[in-house]
Amino acid sequence: MVSSSVPDLPWRLLLSCEHGGNRVPPEYATLFQEADEVLASHRGYDIGVAPFARRLAQELSAPLYLADVTRLLVELNRSPGHPALFSEFSRELDKLQRRELLAAYYQPHRERVISAIERIMATGGRVLHLSLHSFTPELHGEVRNADIGLLYDPQRPNELALCRAWQAQLRSGTWRIRRNYPYRGTADGFIPWLRRRYPAAVYCGVELEINQRWPLAGGDDWETLQRQLGVTLAAAVSSVFRQGVTQDCRKNP
Numbered sequence: 474m475v476s477s478s479v480p481d482l483p484w485r486l487l488l489s490c491e492h493g494g495n496r497v498p499p500e501y502a503t504l505f506q507e508a509d510e511v512l513a514s515h516r517g518y519d520i521g522v523a524p525f526a527r528r529l530a531q532e533l534s535a536p537l538y539l540a541d542v543t544r545l546l547v548e549l550n551r552s553p554g555h556p557a558l559f560s561e562f563s564r565e566l567d568k569l570q571r572r573e574l575l576a577a578y579y580q581p582h583r584e585r586v587i588s589a590i591e592r593i594m595a596t597g598g599r600v601l602h603l604s605l606h607s608f609t610p611e612l613h614g615e616v617r618n619a620d621i622g623l624l625y626d627p628q629r630p631n632e633l634a635l636c637r638a639w640q641a642q643l644r645s646g647t648w649r650i651r652r653n654y655p656y657r658g659t660a661d662g663f664i665p666w667l668r669r670r671y672p673a674a675v676y677c678g679v680e681l682e683i684n685q686r687w688p689l690a691g692g693d694d695w696e697t698l699q700r701q702l703g704v705t706l707a708a709a710v711s712s713v714f715r716q717g718v719t720q721d722c723r724k725n726p
């Protein structure tokens with residue numbers, strides 16, 4: 474068993490949000506003239522996620538690292554060198570401009586998260602990293618038939634166990650929960666990149682994907698879903714890792 478090698482180290486929750494906003498820094502405004510509509514759409518950012526992330530961080534006393542620059546400027550959930558790192562709006566920048574863009578709006582978010590992970594590990598903890606996202610209800614004519622997606626690497630036992638437990642907890646509601654949908658948890662992204670850096674025994678990375686139909690509709694259903702996500706995550710953590718999610722997370726530096 475992976476966990477038997479480090480049986481007593483507590484897991485500490487860390488939240489991140491790579492697509493929290495659709496901000497265009499003033500120095501890049503000329504790239505986005507007449508782009509208000511696409512900036513406000515699911516292509517510009519993860520609709521509904523930032524307020525939920527702040528709420529979850531407060532409820533679970535977990536640190537949150539939220540980036541609010543539009544993914545159409547630079548895609549924080551793609552690895553360096555990935556063809557989708559820049560969009561049609563930013564692809565025309567020359568090599569030096571791209572380097573400046575990465576230094577100003579890509580590296581800082583990743584470095585903040587990496588520093589937080591390494592601080593936890595340096596103080597005798599293991600990292601439970603939850604990256605928060607949302608997905609458009611329909612893409613290229615395909616209706617996504619899930620309310621919640623839980624993305625993980627099936628080869629990493631803690632991630633598999635946590636997602637199974639969380640799915641089971643959430644099923645007590647009426648939500649449609651799917652694992653590794655609408656994307657595979659091993660497809661390129663920040664968490665898969667971090668998995669190459671940190672072994673499964675000390676790093677457990679999961680991406681939560683919320684169907685945007687709920688934040689777009691708002692109201693009681695969205696309120697219920699947000700509340701249940703927090704409660705069921707805490708229950709799943711406690712059943713899989715045999716620890717409370719909040720008490721250990723409060724010790725985060």
Ligand SMILES: [Zn+2]
Pocket residue numbers: 491492519550605606607
């Ligand atoms: Zn996202």
